[in-house]
Amino acid sequence: MHFDAHTARNHMPKGLLALMDQAQDAINTEAGAASTDGVARRTFLKAAAASGFALGAYPLVVTAQGAGAAAPAGLKAFEQPSAFVRIDTDGTVTVTINRLDFGQGVQTGLPMILAEELDADWAKVRSVHGDANPAYVDPAFGMHLTGGSNALKNSYTQYRELGARTRAMLVSAAAAQWGVDASALRTNAGFVVGPGGKKLGYGALAEAAMQQPVPEKVTLKDPKQFRIIGKPTTRLDAQAKSSGQQDYGIDVRLPGMLTAVVARPPVFGARIKTLDDTAAKAIKGVKAVLRVPTDRGGEGVAIIASGYWPGKQARDALKVEWDTAAVAKADSTQLLAQYRDLAGKPGAVAMQADMGPMATAPHKISAEFVFPYLAHAPMEPLNCTVKIDGTAGTERAELWMGTQMPGLDAMAAAKVLGMPPQNIKVHTQMAGGGFGRRAIPTSDYVVEACGVAKAARAAGITAPVRTLWSREDDIKGGYYRPMHVHRAEIGFDAQGNILAWDHTIVGQSIVKGSPFEAFMVKNGVDATAVEGMKEPYNVPMKLSVHHPDVNVPVLWWRSVGSTHTAYAMETLIDDVARATKQDPVAYRLRLMGDKHPRHVAALQLAVAQSGYGKKKLAAGRAWGVAVHESFSSVVAYVVEASVGKDGTPKLHTVTAGVHCNLAVNPKSVEAQVQGGALMGLSMCLPGAAITLKDGVVEQSNFGDFAVPRITDMPQVAVHIVPSAEPPTGMGEPGLPPLAPAFANAVARLTGKTPRELPFKLA
Amino acid sequence: MPTLNINGKNTAVDADDSTPILWALRDTLGMTGTKFGCGQALCGACTVHLNDSPVRSCITPISAAVGQKITTIEAVTTTDKVGKAVHAAWVKHDVAQCGYCQSGQIMSATALLQGKKKPTDADIDAAMAGNVCRCGTYVRIRAAIHDAAKSLA
Numbered sequence: 001m002h003f004d005a006h007t008a009r010n011h012m013p014k015g016l017l018a019l020m021d022q023a024q025d026a027i028n029t030e031a032g033a034a035s036t037d038g039v040a041r042r043t044f045l046k047a048a049a050a051s052g053f054a055l056g057a058y059p060l061v062v063t064a065q066g067a068g069a070a071a072p073a074g075l076k077a078f079e080q081p082s083a084f085v086r087i088d089t090d091g092t093v094t095v096t097i098n099r100l101d102f103g104q105g106v107q108t109g110l111p112m113i114l115a116e117e118l119d120a121d122w123a124k125v126r127s128v129h130g131d132a133n134p135a136y137v138d139p140a141f142g143m144h145l146t147g148g149s150n151a152l153k154n155s156y157t158q159y160r161e162l163g164a165r166t167r168a169m170l171v172s173a174a175a176a177q178w179g180v181d182a183s184a185l186r187t188n189a190g191f192v193v194g195p196g197g198k199k200l201g202y203g204a205l206a207e208a209a210m211q212q213p214v215p216e217k218v219t220l221k222d223p224k225q226f227r228i229i230g231k232p233t234t235r236l237d238a239q240a241k242s243s244g245q246q247d248y249g250i251d252v253r254l255p256g257m258l259t260a261v262v263a264r265p266p267v268f269g270a271r272i273k274t275l276d277d278t279a280a281k282a283i284k285g286v287k288a289v290l291r292v293p294t295d296r297g298g299e300g301v302a303i304i305a306s307g308y309w310p311g312k313q314a315r316d317a318l319k320v321e322w323d324t325a326a327v328a329k330a331d332s333t334q335l336l337a338q339y340r341d342l343a344g345k346p347g348a349v350a351m352q353a354d355m356g357p358m359a360t361a362p363h364k365i366s367a368e369f370v371f372p373y374l375a376h377a378p379m380e381p382l383n384c385t386v387k388i389d390g391t392a393g394t395e396r397a398e399l400w401m402g403t404q405m406p407g408l409d410a411m412a413a414a415k416v417l418g419m420p421p422q423n424i425k426v427h428t429q430m431a432g433g434g435f436g437r438r439a440i441p442t443s444d445y446v447v448e449a450c451g452v453a454k455a456a457r458a459a460g461i462t463a464p465v466r467t468l469w470s471r472e473d474d475i476k477g478g479y480y481r482p483m484h485v486h487r488a489e490i491g492f493d494a495q496g497n498i499l500a501w502d503h504t505i506v507g508q509s510i511v512k513g514s515p516f517e518a519f520m521v522k523n524g525v526d527a528t529a530v531e532g533m534k535e536p537y538n539v540p541m542k543l544s545v546h547h548p549d550v551n552v553p554v555l556w557w558r559s560v561g562s563t564h565t566a567y568a569m570e571t572l573i574d575d576v577a578r579a580t581k582q583d584p585v586a587y588r589l590r591l592m593g594d595k596h597p598r599h600v601a602a603l604q605l606a607v608a609q610s611g612y613g614k615k616k617l618a619a620g621r622a623w624g625v626a627v628h629e630s631f632s633s634v635v636a637y638v639v640e641a642s643v644g645k646d647g648t649p650k651l652h653t654v655t656a657g658v659h660c661n662l663a664v665n666p667k668s669v670e671a672q673v674q675g676g677a678l679m680g681l682s683m684c685l686p687g688a689a690i691t692l693k694d695g696v697v698e699q700s701n702f703g704d705f706a707v708p709r710i711t712d713m714p715q716v717a718v719h720i721v722p723s724a725e726p727p728t729g730m731g732e733p734g735l736p737p738l739a740p741a742f743a744n745a746v747a748r749l750t751g752k753t754p755r756e757l758p759f760k761l762a
Numbered sequence: 763m764p765t766l767n768i769n770g771k772n773t774a775v776d777a778d779d780s781t782p783i784l785w786a787l788r789d790t791l792g793m794t795g796t797k798f799g800c801g802q803a804l805c806g807a808c809t810v811h812l813n814d815s816p817v818r819s820c821i822t823p824i825s826a827a828v829g830q831k832i833t834t835i836e837a838v839t840t841t842d843k844v845g846k847a848v849h850a851a852w853v854k855h856d857v858a859q860c861g862y863c864q865s866g867q868i869m870s871a872t873a874l875l876q877g878k879k880k881p882t883d884a885d886i887d888a889a890m891a892g893n894v895c896r897c898g899t900y901v902r903i904r905a906a907i908h909d910a911a912k913s914l915a
Contacts, residue, residue, distance in 0.1 A: 235856055242858060243835065380862045380894070432861070435896070470801055713900035
C-alpha cells in the first residue's frame with residue numbers, strides 16, 4: 001500500500017485521526033492505570049517473565065517498575081527504550097520490532113539499526129514482535145501499520161535513537177560504578193570500556209542502567225562508523241526457519257482449542273436459503289454447526305471441530321442452498337466490456353495537460369491494456385485464533401494472527417464482540433507471507449473469526465477457536481488486486497519527443513469505503529490507482545480514471561498501483577523508442593535528463609552490470625529494459641528473454657540496479673529484489689488470473705491459479721547504488737519493472753508488445 | 763488407534779485411518795513444523811518422508827503409513843547427515859524469507875540429495891518443481907542445494 005511522506009499524520013483527515021486516537025486511547029487504558037500517556041514514564045522496567053534483570057520490557061508484561069528516574073516528558077511512547085530493548089544478565093539483547101515480519105526481513109533490519117547505535121554484540125541480538133501497544137505505531141503515521149515499504153524508512157531514526165539512548169544509560173551506569181566521568185568511557189560490541197581498558201558487559205550493567213535517567217537528546221554515529229548497518233547480515237530467524245522451529249499464526253496451540261472451517265457463500269455477500277447439516281453433524285470430532293456472518297453482509301456456516309480435518313470433512317458434507325438473488329454477480333467477460341466502454345468516456349481527472357498537439361502529431365500509438373484480478377495467495381492460509389474469557393459484561397478477548405494493522409483489527413474485533421476496545425489484546429504472529437492481504441481496512445478474516453468465536457460461545461463452547469481457511473477459501477475469498485483496463489493515445493515526433501499523452505485507467509478503487517478514503521481519494525481519483533504514472537518522464541499527460549463499483553472485494557497487492565501503471569508506462573515508452581528507432585536505454589536517459597539522478601544511477605548500474613549493448617546475446621534472445629520508482633525506491637531491470645517455437649516467452653536472466661539510499665542489510669535488499677522480481681514475473685505466467693462467472697470465482701487452488709515455480713525462476717543479479725542517505729524501503733519496489741522489462745524483450749523478438757497480462761501465447 | 767513410526771518413535775495417533783498424515787501431525791500430535799499450504803498436493807509445503815521418499819502429507823492418509831517410517835522436518839535437520847548439510851546450506855544462503863514453505867523445500871531437497879550426490883540444475887528442477895515459494899527464494903534454494911551437495915562430497 002502506498003503511504004508517502006505527504007500522508008504523514010499531520011496531513012491526515014480528522015476522521016481517521018479520531019479513529020486511530022480512539023484505538024490508542026483504548027489500548028492505553030489497558031497499558032496501565034499508573035500512566036496517563038499509555039506507557040509507563042519510568043523507562044527501565046523489570047520484566048515479570050524474564051529471568052534475572054531486564055533492561056526494559058514492553059509495558060504490557062510489566063508488573064513492577066524500576067525505581068529509577070523518570071523519562072523526560074518530551075519523549076513519546078515510541079521513543080522510549082523500555083518498549084523496545086531488553087538486556088538479559090547474560091548480555092542477550094532482545095529488540096522489539098514495531099512491524100509485522102512476513103518475509104521482508106524487518107525483524108533483522110530494525111534490530112540492526114538499533115544494535116548499531118547501542119554498540120551491541122550482534123551475535124547476542126534477538127528480536128520479537130510488538131503488539132497493539134501504542135509504542136509500536138509507525139512513528140510517521142501514528143498508527144499500527146506495516147505497509148508501503150515504510151518500515152526502515154520511517155523507523156530508521158527512531159531505532160537509531162532508541163539504541164543511542166540505551167547505550168547512554170549503560171555508559172552512565174558504568175561511570176557511576178567506576179566513579180569516573182561518562183565522557184571518559186567508550187563502548188565496543190556489548191561492553192563499556194573504561195580507563196586502563198577495564199570492561200563491563202551490558203548484561204552486568206543492565207540492572208544499574210535501569211536506574212539511570214533516559215536522555216532525551218542523543219548524538220548519533222557518523223555513517224562512516226557503522227559496523228552493523230550496511231553489512232550483509234543473515235536473518236535472525238534463519239535457523240528457526242530452516243528447521244521447522246518457526247511458529248506462525250497457524251501454529252498457535254492453546255489448551256482445548258477448537259478449529260472452525262467456514263462454508264462461505266459462492267457469491268460475495270450472499271446468504272443461506274436452506275441448510276441441511278445432518279451429515280456434517282454426524283462426523284466424529286464435530287462440536288457444532290453454526291450460522292455465522294460473513295464478509296459483505298453475507299452468511300455462512302461454521303463447523304466447529306476438534307481439528308481442521310474433521311471440520312473440512314463436515315463442511316464438505318453440508319447441503320447448503322444459497323440465496324444469491326439480492327447480490328450483484330460480477331462476471332469477468334461483462335466487466336471487460338464495461339471497462340472498455342468506460343475507457344472511452346471522460347472520467348475523473350488525475351492529471352491535466354494540453355491535448356491539442358495530438359491532432360497534428362506526426363506519429364501516434366494507440367494502446368489498450370488489460371490486467372486481471374490477482375490473488376495474494378500467501379503460503380500460510382489465513383487464520384485467526386480467538387480466546388474469550390470472563391463473564392457477561394466483563395468479557396475480554398485475545399487474538400492471535402499475522403496482521404499488518406493490529407490496531408485497526410483490534411477495533412474491528414471489539415465492535416464484533418461487543419466489548420470495549422481495551423478488552424481486546426492482539427498477539428501479532430510471524431506471518432507466512434502476506435503481500436498486502438494482511439492489511440485489510442475491513443479486517444475481514446479477523447471480523448469473521450470473531451463472529452465465529454462469538455457464535456460458538458453463544459452455543460456454549462468456551463474453548464478458544466481458531467478459524468482456518470483452506471487454500472480454496474483463500475483463492476476464492478476476494479480482496480484481489482483489482483482488474484484494470486488502461487487506454488492510451490500518444491502523439492510524438494520522429495525524434496521521439498512526446499507531444500501529447502492521453503491516458504485513461506479503469507478499475508475499482510481500493511480505498512473507497514475504508515478509513516483511508518478520506519485522504520487517499522481526491523476529486524474522485526484513488527491515489528493507489530494512479531501512483532507510478534508519468535514519472536520519471538516529463539511528458540504532457542492527461543490522465544483520467546473511472547472507479548466502477550463491482551461486487552468483488554479488492555485490496556493492495558505488493559506494490560499496489562505500480563503493478564499495472566509501471567507496465568503501461570514502461571512498455572509504452574519502449575514502444576515510442578522502437579517506433580523512432582532509438583535505443584531504449586538512451587531514450588529513457590534523454591527523457592529523464594538531470595531531473596531523476598536516482599533513476600539514472602539505477603538504470604546505468606543495471607546496464608553496466610548486465611553487459612547491455614556490449615555482450616553478444618545467445619541466439620533467439622533479446623534485451624528488455626524497464627525502470628520504475630515505487631515507495632521511494634528505484635529499481636531498474638535489464639533482462640534477457642526468448643520466445644519458444646510454441647510462442648511461450650521465457651525469462652533467462654535479470655540484472656537489477658537498485659537505489660534505496662543506504663542499504664541497511666544488503667543481503668535482505670537482494671532477497672527482496674529476487675522475490676519482487678519473481679512476483680512481477682508471476683503476473684506474466686499463463687494462468688495467473690482470477691476470473692468470475694455469474695458472480696463465482698472460477699479458480700480454486702494452485703492448480704488453476706498459477707504461481708511461479710523453481711522452473712520459472714531466472715538468474716537474478718542484484719546491484720545496489722552506494723549511498724549514505726537515510727534508507728528507503730525495498731519490500732515492494734522490486735516488483736513493478738519486471739513484467740514490462742520482460743514484455744519489452746518479447747516485443748523486440750516478436751514485433752508485438754504484449755498488452756494483456758498474463759501473456760497470451762501466440 | 764493406529765500406531766505410526768514418526769522420527770524413529772512409535773506413536774499412537776488418536777485419529778481416523780483416513781486422516782491425512784499432515785493433520786495427524788499438526789492437530790493430533792502438535793508437531794507443527796510440517797505446514798499446510800494447499801491440501802491438494804499442489805504446493806509441497808507439507809512434504810514429509812515416507813520410508814525416505816518425499817510424499818505430500820496433506821493427501822496421504824495415515825492408513826498408508828502404518829508399519830512405515832515417517833520422517834518430518836523436526837528430525838531431518840538434526841539426525842540425518844544429509845538433512846544437517848541441507849539445513850546448514852539453507853542458513854548460509856539465508857534462503858528463507860517468510861519461511862513458511864521452507865520445511866517442505868528442505869524435505870524435498872534432502873530427499874533429492876539422499877538419492878543423488880551431485881544433482882544437476884535439471885535434477886533440482888525435477889525434484890523441487892512441486893514446492894511453491896511465494897516469496898521467490900528459488901535462486902537461493904538452487905544455490906543452497908548445490909552447496910549442500912558440495913559439503914557432502
